[in-house]
Amino acid sequence: MELQLPARPPFSFAAVADSHGWRQLAPFGGDRDALSYVLRLNAGRVIELHLAGAGDGVRVAADGEFAAAELSEIAATVTWMFGLDQDLSAFYAAASGEPKLAQAAAGGKGRILRSPTLFEDVVKTILTTNTVWGSTKRMVANVVGLFGDPLPADPARRAFPTPASLAASDEATLRQAARLGYRAPAVLELAQRVAAGALDLEGLRTADLPTPELRKRLLAIKGVGPYAVANLLMLLGRYDAIPIDSWALSQVSRGFHGGAAIGPAEVEAAFARWGAWKGLAYWFWQWAD
DNA sequence: GGTAGACCTGGACGC
């Protein structure tokens, strides 16, 4: 099976793949020019998608035969993951006079790689907090390996777990076997609420909510604080928030304050002039190093 | 509203 999915130009497959570290997390595989992703379709079938750039869009390939409904689901999933229908022309127009953002427009940067579900993105975001990237990769790999459905052609590879699969686990297993540590209760509670229908996380992807209300709902999730909510808002296409972590403080300190100690307010102030686009301006800013 | 301390893991470091 092969699909060609068009994107609103400008588009760069490698730029989306490199937009942040998500492609290094299971069940992604491959490199910036050719990604793979083990996807569990809604009906439970587990497949491996092979994704690559093709002109102004994405080429999707997978082994096997697919029904029309499955093809439609795959197309919608990849369109969401790569933000193919996003219109960032206003951001490029705003950034046109800024040398530090010149490479963004020229390189087709602006889209941020997403997971197929907001559930997966929330879990992964929680697993990025208060730890180093190597631990995040390990924790995500553990969760996928322990609770994901296997790919029939290669059972060692698995899809990201469903909320029900994680909800059926327990805190001790998540703490010790998956090595989530103190994050285990947060991930378990999230999975249980989504699996029970108490939290419609996927509905938030397309909800026509003002950003402050969306922020409020995401902040209500255990384990999601100011940094995590800003990261999730970026993934949801709301760019008026900056995910301020220790790296952001370090970069803004060096780039705007000569290395002096700063706090979140200084990061916000440094990008305030970009308004609704300040998150993207920060994300794709060309830092000295 | 602001602040301090606990939470947990794994890497770096010293012995």
Place this chain on the structure above:
DNA sequence: GCGTCCAGGTCTACC
């Protein structure tokens, strides 16, 4: 090989 220290956001208790 072992023990100690530290970095990394969020949560809770307290002022």
